[in-house]
Amino acid sequence: MTGSVTLSAPMPLSSWRGKAREAAVDRKRALERFLSGIERRAYRIAQLSLRDPDEAQDAVQDAMIRLARNYADHPEEQWRPLFYRILRNRITDGQRRHRVRQGVIAWWPGTAADDGPRDPVESAVDPAGTPDQQLEGAQLLLRIERALAEISNRQREAFMLRNFEGLDVAQTAIAMGCSEGSVKTHYFRAVQALQLVLGE
Amino acid sequence: MNERMKDFERRSRAAFDESVTAQDAATRARLVRARELALAEIQRRPRPWRSAWFPATAAAAAALMTLLLWTGGESGSGVDPAIVALEELDIVTTGEDLDMFDEDFGFYAWATGEPVEGVG
Numbered sequence: 001m002t003g004s005v006t007l008s009a010p011m012p013l014s015s016w017r018g019k020a021r022e023a024a025v026d027r028k029r030a031l032e033r034f035l036s037g038i039e040r041r042a043y044r045i046a047q048l049s050l051r052d053p054d055e056a057q058d059a060v061q062d063a064m065i066r067l068a069r070n071y072a073d074h075p076e077e078q079w080r081p082l083f084y085r086i087l088r089n090r091i092t093d094g095q096r097r098h099r100v101r102q103g104v105i106a107w108w109p110g111t112a113a114d115d116g117p118r119d120p121v122e123s124a125v126d127p128a129g130t131p132d133q134q135l136e137g138a139q140l141l142l143r144i145e146r147a148l149a150e151i152s153n154r155q156r157e158a159f160m161l162r163n164f165e166g167l168d169v170a171q172t173a174i175a176m177g178c179s180e181g182s183v184k185t186h187y188f189r190a191v192q193a194l195q196l197v198l199g200e
Numbered sequence: 201m202n203e204r205m206k207d208f209e210r211r212s213r214a215a216f217d218e219s220v221t222a223q224d225a226a227t228r229a230r231l232v233r234a235r236e237l238a239l240a241e242i243q244r245r246p247r248p249w250r251s252a253w254f255p256a257t258a259a260a261a262a263a264l265m266t267l268l269l270w271t272g273g274e275s276g277s278g279v280d281p282a283i284v285a286l287e288e289l290d291i292v293t294t295g296e297d298l299d300m301f302d303e304d305f306g307f308y309a310w311a312t313g314e315p316v317e318g319v320g
Contacts, residue, residue, distance in 0.1 A: 013256065024242075025260070028239060028242055031238075031239065031242065032235065032239055035235045035238060035239070035250040036232075036235060039234070040220050040228065040231060040237060040311065041216075041230055041232040042224055043223070043227065044216065044219060044220050044223070053227070057227075057230055059233075060231065060234060061234035061238070063235065063242050064234055064237070064238035065234060065237060067238065068238040068241040068242050069241045069242075072242050073272050091276045094275060114281075139215075139217035140211060140212065140215040141212070141216060141218070141219050144212050144215065144216075163209055163212060163213050163216075164212075165211065191205050191209065191215075192205075194208070194212075195204070195205070195208055200204070200208055
């Protein structure tokens with residue numbers, strides 16, 4: 001039996017470099033598409049979690065940069081859960097910093113915390129929301145936002161990632177760093193708790 | 201999951217989508233800027249070891265290593281060891297050279313400063 005082996009000519013270095021450059025450009029375009037498709041929803045989720053637009057903006061920007069720096073070479077289908085994993089960690093850091101700040105302010109003498117109780121009427125949250133929000137018809141979200149503050153962090157994460165962002169159970173598990181079973185449990189309890197808080 | 205829960209999920213998702221659509225221009229502009237910064241990061245990040253140049257670099261390193269191992273087995277002096285061995289054998293077998301040491305013994309003793317009986 002005779003066989004023949006065909007050896008193709010080696011690819012010239014310039015051609016190889018050209019292909020590598022094309023691949024890098026394609027990857028950058030793909031990442032741009034991914035980020036532009038996700039940024040506004042991610043910002044809204046960060047805003048709902050941190051309750052501060054500037055901190056939310058910083059959190060999203062950090063998550064974008066870290067994804068580009070560390071995971072741009074990963075397969076595209078991994079980007080979404082990885083991005084939300086990074087964002088979640090960043091949000092957790094932000095919440096921790098916020099708690100420390102609040103603790104220091106409460107302890108430090110002569111700060112607003114010692115100024116006596118606030119006027120309950122002045123500090124009360126308007127249940128109707130701002131006029132813009134009324135115009136946008138975001139009443140339900142406003143109520144949900146307040147209700148989200150009442151439930152545990154894990155339940156809130158599961159609800160926002162599954163319901164708002166539409167990640168599946170496996171992707172949510174990667175983003176939250178837990179098992180798929182935990183995701184299902186947290187999500188189910190979150191929906192129940194939110195319905196209870198909202199009187200639905 | 202019952203219908204009430206499904207309805208709640210659907211409405212909350214719709215409310216969220218609506219709030220995303222309603223984001224103001226300033227927020228969107230800041231997000232675009234953040235995206236640009238992230239994309240610029242791709243060009244700045246250090247190249248991983250498995251970069252496009254890695255195969256060529258590895259091949260060159262392997263070739264260099266082979267060359268060093270090949271030449272490293274030979275004598276570093278550049279003189280053929282067979283020639284050196286013949287010269288040493290010559291010294292031992294030639295009677296003249298050993299006689300020279302006998303004749304000039306006094307000279308070598310003087311040179312090292314040692315007193316030698318019967319000399320001088």
